[in-house]
Amino acid sequence: MYRRNTWGRTLTLDFFILWERLGDIVVLPVTSFKNPLWDSIGEDLWPVIAKSVNALRLARQGRVADTATRDSTLEILLGDNGWVDHRENRILYSFDATKCMFSWGNLSEKLRMGSLDCRDEIVVDLFAGIGYFVLPFLVRAKAKLVYACEWNPHAVEALRRNVQANSVSDRCIILEGDNRTTAPKGVADRVCLGLIPSSESSWATAVGALRSEGGMLHIHGNVVDSEESSWTKYVSESVGETARSQGHCWEVFIEHLERVKWYAPHIRHVVADVRCRHAQK
Missing domain, CATH: 3.30.300 (GMP Synthetase; Chain A, domain 3)
Incomplete structure (x- = not known):
């Protein structure tokens, strides 16, 4: 069998x-x-x-x-050839597997993002790829609009196919190039940073994409299991400092830490849900 x-x-x-x-x-x-x-x-x-x-x-x-x-x-x-149609959680992913990666290990996180209620939200995905999280946000979480940033031309080609194939292209704006220059500013209720081992180079971009009222950042990273506490502290402090440097008076804290999978011995792929909101007076 x-x-x-x-x-x-x-x-x-x-x-x-x-x-x-x-x-x-x-x-x-x-x-x-x-x-x-x-x-x-x-x-x-x-x-x-x-x-x-x-x-x-x-x-x-x-x-x-x-x-x-x-x-x-x-x-x-x-x-x-390497082009393949792969279905996961009733979502179709079409891509050239010889050029674009596909991870089975982060299915739980895609399911988690898809279970959110984003009907009234604008989402920015800074590392869209072929639509790993873009599609769950659009198809399952019913996001109002998703800005999808991606600089790999092979992934962009697949992403364009996938939003069409899943009938969500009318709610997705694809921005090709480096997200540090292409990402929208001041529009997002939620920003996804699904890059490992670290997305830190785009944390400032993510803060800049949030609305003035704040919102949620989903920050992925690979972290040594014994250093989770220090990593989450570093994330919240760094995001808070970045927000202040951009003129925001926000309270920044880790609302949840999702342990996605073991990436290597003693190293986890985790996601910090970072809440940014106006500081309480």
Whole structure:
């Protein structure tokens, strides 16, 4: 029996590998079949593996590229291209998996954002990607309007497709380029900063995007588990100082800390919900 996100026996080999399904592509781990011997018989091997896991296409995961746009390095082993349609929580994500990353591990956070009531809110997503959080905000949380900032042209292409495919393009404004220059100012009720390991370079941009009354920042980060308290203190103090430097008299505090997943041993991907509001007199 082969199931998504479970250990499955492949062929008749004496080991197990963990694989994941992305649309009609089965994605093998980055370390799978790396011996050159496998490539030498790949023309015969890959179709057999694909058939054994009931897949039309087969790929091998790659490391996230060490670039500003964090490109995918997924390798197609069987198939003509990397474009895939992937459904998650009744939302369609269409993208080229060889160029754009897709994380299964942050599903809980996408569900959390989608469960919010944003019907009267304007949302700014500073790191929109292919629409990881943009689509939950629009499709599930019913946001009034989302400004989606993204500088990776491959992700922008996918994002344009996805807002059309999910029938929410009329409530989404895509701003291509560096969010520090493209993000709107003074309009947002809520700002999403879904970049890891750190989005600190855009904290000032996020504060500037909020309305004068304040609002909510969702700040993602990778944090050593023993340093969560010091990190949240640093976040609230830094955002507060930035707000004061921009002329705001706000009370800034961490309303909630969401622990999304383990990123590495002792390092968590967390999200700080930072509330900014007029200081009580």
